Structures are given as structure tokens and as C-alpha cells.
Amino acid sequence: MFICPICGAHARTRTSRRLSELTIRQYHQCQNLECSETFTTLNSVEKLVTKRGRREPLPPDFIPKDAFPVSHYGRDQLNLSL
Numbered sequence: 001m002f003i004c005p006i007c008g009a010h011a012r013t014r015t016s017r018r019l020s021e022l023t024i025r026q027y028h029q030c031q032n033l034e035c036s037e038t039f040t041t042l043n044s045v046e047k048l049v050t051k052r053g054r055r056e057p058l059p060p061d062f063i064p065k066d067a068f069p070v071s072h073y074g075r076d077q078l079n080l081s082l
């Protein structure tokens with residue numbers, strides 16, 4: 001959870017957009033009704049911390065396309081009822 005850069009109140013993450021394989025932009029809204037500022041943050045993989053030997057990246061087809069329901073891909077995943 002991020003803090004609003006304007007008033008310091010807690011902000012709620014509203015949505016996110018993938019910018020690359022390792023970076024997403026998150027959109028947040030301040031929960032202080034008198035402020036309600038909306039701002040973005042970037043969330044990126046910084047480094048790998050697991051102490052293992054160097055490994056090759058997994059091939060793109062490592063997880064078969066039919067391993068998860070269609071609702072786990074694309075914009076449909078944002079429409080899941082809570």
C-alpha cells in the first residue's frame with residue numbers, strides 16, 4: 001500500500017498496466033475524500049536474490065496455453081466478480 005504524496009493518507013491501488021515483461025505501472029487513488037489524488041507508481045523486478053547457480057530463462061511455452069482458464073489471460077481477468 002502506498003501513501004499519498006500530497007496528504008500522506010493511504011492510497012488504494014485501482015488498476016495496473018504491464019509496460020514490459022518485468023515492469024508494471026500501478027494507478028493509485030488517495031483514500032482521503034478531501035484529497036482523492038490519483039497517482040502512478042512503477043513496479044519492476046530489481047534483482048534476483050535466490051542463491052542458485054546461473055540459470056537459463058524458461059522457454060515461452062513452459063506453461064501450456066491451456067493450463068489456465070481463458071479468464072486468466074488478457075482483459076477478462078479484470079472482470080472477475082469479487
Ligand SMILES: [Zn+2]
Binds near residue numbers: 008009035036
Ligand atoms: Zn491525498
